[in-house]
Amino acid sequence: MEPYHHKVQYYETDKMGITHHSNYIRWMEEARVDFLARLGWDYAKLEELGIVSPVMSVACKYRSPTTFDDDVYISISVKELRPVRMTIGYNMRDREGKLVCDAVSEHCFLDTSGRIIKLSRDYPDFYAALSEYVEDKENEKNDT
Amino acid sequence: MEPYHHKVQYYETDKMGITHHSNYIRWMEEARVDFLARLGWDYAKLEELGIVSPVMSVACKYRSPTTFDDDVYISISVKELRPVRMTIGYNMRDREGKLVCDAVSEHCFLDTSGRIIKLSRDYPDFYAALSEYVEDKENEKNDT
C-alpha cells in the first residue's frame, strides 16, 4: 500500500522553528483513517454499523525534526491483531526516505452502547482484511 | 466582570516566534463559555435545555503580537442583542494593558431539531441576563 502523504502546515510549527510534536499524533489518525478506507472499511461504514474505535494508547519516537512545507510519508502496518484489539504501527519518512518518526497506537472496538466488540467473531470480513496487513504473523494470536 | 485570563502555551506559537493567529479564535470561545457560565447559563444548562449556539461569523483584528508564556486578558461585551441572534465583542489586552486583539463573533440559538430559537420569547431570563451586558443600548433593537 502507498504511504499516506501529509504536507506540514505553517500552523503546525512552533517557535523552535520545527513541527510541534503533538501534530504527529494527529497525522497518525489521518493515516489510520486513510488506511481503513483503502481497506474498504471507512469511518462512514463503521459508523453505519455502529462501531467506534477509541484510541487506548499511543507511543511516538521523534527521530528527526520536520518543519513547514516538508513532505511526510506515513506507512502503516498492523503490529498486532487480537480478537478484541489491535496495534497499528506508523513509519514516517521524509522525501529522502529518512525516518522522522515511528509510532504505535492501540485500539479496541465498541458498539453504540459501549460494549467491546469481538471483531474476529462479529465482523470476520473486517478482521480478515486487517490480518492481511499484520507484519509478523507470530503476533496474530487467539488470546485477547 | 473580571476579564478572562489565558496564558499563551508553547504549542500555540508558530515558527515566526509568535502566537499563531488561529488561536485567538479559540480564546474567544474560551472567554465566551466562561462569560455564559458566570451569567448563570453554562453550556451544561444550555445542553440540558436542548439549546445549541453555533458561530455564524467571526472577525478578528490583530493589533500586537503575543508569544509563549504571555498573559492575555479578555473582556467581553454584548455588542448587539436581537431576539434571534447576538454579537459578542472581545477585547484582549496584555499584562501592561496594551490591546493585542479585538474581535467580534455572531451567534444564533437552535433547538435540538435545528430550528431557530427566539430567545426573547422562549428564554426571557437568558435574554434579560444578556441584556445586562449590552454595551450600547441603542443596539438592542426588536428587529431580527
Added chain:
Amino acid sequence: MEPYHHKVQYYETDKMGITHHSNYIRWMEEARVDFLARLGWDYAKLEELGIVSPVMSVACKYRSPTTFDDDVYISISVKELRPVRMTIGYNMRDREGKLVCDAVSEHCFLDTSGRIIKLSRDYPDFYAALSEYVEDKENEKNDT
C-alpha cells in the same frame, strides 16, 4: 487557478459533530500558502528574501457546516492590492458546489527588521503577479 483541496480530519471536528469553526482560519492559511507557491512566490523564497507577511485581520462567515471526511474546495482571489498591504478573499465550497464559508484576510509585508515593505516598489514582480488575481481592478489603487 484550481481551487485548493482540504479533506476535513477527525481531529478537526467538535462535540457538536461538525468541523470546529477555528479550523477554517487554518485552511485559509493552507490555501494562501498554496496560492503564493503556485504564483512562484513560495514561503521558502519569501523567507530567503527576508520577507514575512503577518496576518493583520481575518473575517469569516460560516454558511453551512462541514464535518469529518468532507471535501472542501477553496478558491482564492486578491480582493484588494495596495503598495503596502493586500486583502485575500476565500470562497469555500463542498463537493456539490455549495458555499460552506467565505472569508477575507489582510496582510502586510515586513523585512527582517520589522519595517514595512512597499511591495510595488521593492518587489515589482511579486506585486505584478498578485495584480493578475485582483478580482475587481477598481480596488487596485495607489493609496496605501
Added chain:
Amino acid sequence: MEPYHHKVQYYETDKMGITHHSNYIRWMEEARVDFLARLGWDYAKLEELGIVSPVMSVACKYRSPTTFDDDVYISISVKELRPVRMTIGYNMRDREGKLVCDAVSEHCFLDTSGRIIKLSRDYPDFYAALSEYVEDKENEKNDT
C-alpha cells in the same frame, strides 16, 4: 507540588463527544512548562542560557475519557534522570480522583548550536533541582 490544572475546552472535543486524544500530549507540555517554572527553571531562563529541550518521545495511556468543561489535574514526577536526558511522568486525574490518563515523555538538552548538554556537569543546580523530584532514586544512575 500541587497538580497542574487544565479545564477541557470545547475546541478540544471531537465528534465522538469526548476530548480528542492528541490534546493530552499538549497538556503534558503545559504541565511540564509549569513544573519547570515552579522549580525556578522557566523557559525564559532556559532560553536566556541558550538551552532548548526537544521532546524525544511520548507515550500515553488513555484510561477514561474526559470531555468539555471537565477539570483535569496533572501530577508530574521525574521518572528517570540521567546526565544527558530525563523522563518525565504524568498522572492525570479528574475532580473525583479517577485516573484518566498516564503518560511519559523523554527529553534531552541542547545548546544553541544543537550540541547535547551534559546537565549534571554544565548546570548542576538545574540537575539538583530535578533530582528532588525523582520518584525512585534507583533510576538516578550515572550512565548516559
